[in-house]
Amino acid sequence: MQKASLFLHKAFGTSPNDGDIQPKEIIGYSIAGFGQNLICTVIGSYLTVFMTDAIGFSALSVALLMLFARVYDAFNDPIMGSIVDRTRSKWGKCRPYLKWMVIPIALCTIACFLPVYPATKAGFALISTVYVIWGMVYTVADVPYWGLSSALTSDTHKRGILLTVARLACTLGGGIVTIVVPQITAAITAKYTPETVQQPLSMAYFIIAIVFTALAIPLFYVGFYTTKERMSDSESKAPSLKHNLKLLFKNTPLLLIVLSGVLGSAKMAYSYTGGLYFAKYVLADVEFLGMRGEGLYTLITLAVVPGGLAASLAVPWFTKKIGKKATMISSNLIGSAVMFIMYFVGYKSPAALIFSLIGMVIVGIPHGFANIITYAMIADTVEYLEWKTGERAEGICFAMQTFINKIGMAVGAFIGVLAYHMAGVTPNNPGMLDDKGKDTLWAMLVLLGAISLLLTAVPLFFYNFTEKRQQEVVKIIAERKAAEGNGDNA
Numbered sequence: 001m002q003k004a005s006l007f008l009h010k011a012f013g014t015s016p017n018d019g020d021i022q023p024k025e026i027i028g029y030s031i032a033g034f035g036q037n038l039i040c041t042v043i044g045s046y047l048t049v050f051m052t053d054a055i056g057f058s059a060l061s062v063a064l065l066m067l068f069a070r071v072y073d074a075f076n077d078p079i080m081g082s083i084v085d086r087t088r089s090k091w092g093k094c095r096p097y098l099k100w101m102v103i104p105i106a107l108c109t110i111a112c113f114l115p116v117y118p119a120t121k122a123g124f125a126l127i128s129t130v131y132v133i134w135g136m137v138y139t140v141a142d143v144p145y146w147g148l149s150s151a152l153t154s155d156t157h158k159r160g161i162l163l164t165v166a167r168l169a170c171t172l173g174g175g176i177v178t179i180v181v182p183q184i185t186a187a188i189t190a191k192y193t194p195e196t197v198q199q200p201l202s203m204a205y206f207i208i209a210i211v212f213t214a215l216a217i218p219l220f221y222v223g224f225y226t227t228k229e230r231m232s233d234s235e236s237k238a239p240s241l242k243h244n245l246k247l248l249f250k251n252t253p254l255l256l257i258v259l260s261g262v263l264g265s266a267k268m269a270y271s272y273t274g275g276l277y278f279a280k281y282v283l284a285d286v287e288f289l290g291m292r293g294e295g296l297y298t299l300i301t302l303a304v305v306p307g308g309l310a311a312s313l314a315v316p317w318f319t320k321k322i323g324k325k326a327t328m329i330s331s332n333l334i335g336s337a338v339m340f341i342m343y344f345v346g347y348k349s350p351a352a353l354i355f356s357l358i359g360m361v362i363v364g365i366p367h368g369f370a371n372i373i374t375y376a377m378i379a380d381t382v383e384y385l386e387w388k389t390g391e392r393a394e395g396i397c398f399a400m401q402t403f404i405n406k407i408g409m410a411v412g413a414f415i416g417v418l419a420y421h422m423a424g425v426t427p428n429n430p431g432m433l434d435d436k437g438k439d440t441l442w443a444m445l446v447l448l449g450a451i452s453l454l455l456t457a458v459p460l461f462f463y464n465f466t467e468k469r470q471q472e473v474v475k476i477i478a479e480r481k482a483a484e485g486n487g488d489n490a
Contacts, residue, residue: 012161021153025227026162029148030169032098032223035216036145037173039109042212043134044409046181046205047112048273048417051127053427054202056119063417065128070410073135074403078248080143081399082241087144092229094148094394101141102220106213108134113209115202139402141220147398150379151229154474157316160376164315167371171308178301181208182276186295189280194428201428244396247389253465254381254400257374261404264332264456265411268367270445274416275300278445281425282347282438303357304364311368315376324373325463331366332457338362339450347442366453375401377463380470387473419444 008023009016016022048066051057087093111130117123149166153159188204189197249255270278279297286292291299311331318327342359346352378401386392422444423437 012158012165014158020155020230021158021162025152026165028222028226029152029162030166031219031226032145033166034169034173035219035222036142037170038177038212038216038219039105040138041174041177042181042209043109043112043138044413045178045271045273045276046208047131048413049185049276050113050202050205052417052420054115054198054205055117055123055127056198056427057124057127059417059421059425061124063414063421065124065131066413066417067410069128069132069135070406070413072132073139074406074410076136076139077143077399077403077406078245078396079241080139081147081393081395081397082244084144084147084395084399085244085393086240087395091224092151094144094151095224095227095229097141097144098148098220098224101137102217104137105134105141106217108137109213110206110209113202113206115199115206135406142402143395143399145223146375146401147394148227148229149375150382150392150394150398152227153230154383159379160316160319160372163375163379164312164372167375168309168312171305171312171371175301175305177212178271179298182279182295182297183291184208186280186291186293189294189428190292194426197428244393247385247391247393248396248400250389251381251385251397253384253463254378254397256459256463257377257381258400258404260328260456260459261374261401262407263458264370264452265404265408266415266448266452267335267456268408269412269415269449271301271304271412273413274419274441274445277416277420277425278441281420281423281433282441283353286353299357300360303360304367307361307364308368308371309364311365312372315369315372318369319373319376319467323467324377325460325466327369328366328373328377329457329460331369332453332460335363335366336450336453336457339446339453343443343446343450347438363449363453366456370456374404377465380465380467383470383473383477384465386477415444415448 005016005023008014012023012026014020014022014026048062051062051065052059084093084097087096089096091099108130112127112134117127149159149162152162184204185201188200191197192200269275276294276297279300280294283296284293286296288296288299315327322330338359342356345355347356378397382392382394382397385397419441423433423440425437426432
């Protein structure tokens with residue numbers, strides 16, 4: 001047991017006696033992230049397909065709903081961040097929400113996939129309301145979950161390891177969903193005709209939602225019970241939302257990260273609904289490794305994994321050698337170049353499709369880096385804000401990370417369903433899509449992704465809160481607190 005403990009301390013760069021983050025916290029925090037992404041991926045990748053292909057709602061209506069609901073939800077994040085910063089409990093200000101919000105999230109997730117919504121205006125209004133409520137409930141746990149990473153430790157290296165492990169767990173959770181679900185739905189689509197498939201498809205999505213939600217519920221509690229908040233300003237006066245928003249605009253490095261994330265919101269459109277529509281309606285007659293049509297969405301998402309995994313594992317090395325800023329800029333520029341080449345090579349021959357799969361491996365690299373480095377950079381800006389203003393405000397800072405994520409999901413889902421609409425897709429009938437429609441799907445997923453990756457890098461050229469400066473700031477904060485403590489004892 002002692003050898004195992006020493007091994008984990010060495011692997012995670014922690015110490016048994018330093019009063020800082022421990023391996024069980026890193027593991028528990030990551031397990032909660034795994035569970036969180038089981039639910040998030042079911043909603044983010046498949047609710048739109050459930051609404052268009054299993055229920056039969058208008059694609060344009062669904063596209064507009066995705067855009068409105070997610071943008072509305074994103075702007076709720078600063079409010080939730082302020083609530084987190086005002087929270088005072090015996091468990092801290094972030095951890096309580098992992099305990100309190102599990103059941104509401106689970107119930108709302110299952111409610112989104114109820115197989116009883118009629119394909120009418122009333123049915124659309126009902127599912128839209130449920131989806132908006134889901135987003136609000138999910139936000140109440142999502143913002144404090146990511147804010148917790150900066151409350152566990154102020155050491156940027158240990159925090160980087162924490163976020164590396166957590167993001168790998170999150171990716172694994174999302175990956176399992178994207179591997180399993182298309183294989184199930186593809187089998188159902190192949191078994192039934194377009195006229196009879198909707199009811200069995202809607203029931204399948206309902207069962208899928210129940211299963212993944214049931215798996216996720218206990219994992220949130222693991223995150224709650226295994227972690228401990230250390231970095232806090234719990235003795236200070238709880239800030240108002242207005243005050244927190246003022247703090248937000250004083251955090252220049254954070255605002256640059258947010259701008260970068262918003263400009264990059266279309267870079268992952270292919271991995272959301274759009275990629276599934278492309279596989280189902282453009283690759284309907286393509287068979288590869290025993291998969292066909294919709295089932296090939298699994299291959300599309302898996303293609304990103306090797307590059308993303310390699311990048312995720314290499315984060316500590318790259319950030320130490322060239323820094324977070326340079327790693328982000330260079331990887332996004334490379335990813336953009338590859339996607340531009342993919343767009344011009346096209347998809348209309350086996351060789352072109354194989355080239356695209358290889359390209360997706362490379363495109364996975366900037367995503368792998370961003371999955372971890374963005375969180376680490378935002379965590380660093382918590383110290384920047386504390387140095388500048390004397391207040392940490394983890395909640396409002398990490399609300400910006402979830403804001404970025406939700407804008408990305410909003411734009412990704414909107415582009416995918418809008419492309420579905422513009423391509424003239426007839427639900428569950430791939431044979432109705434002509435070459436012009438196929439080209440529309442390809443351009444909106446790949447060309448817009450290339451442009452978005454390029455734009456992601458631009459604001460980061462102006463980001464100057466380096467690792468060296470962050471360490472200096474942490475030292476200044478510690479000295480300031482020590483001086484204040486001595487003053488109190490005088």
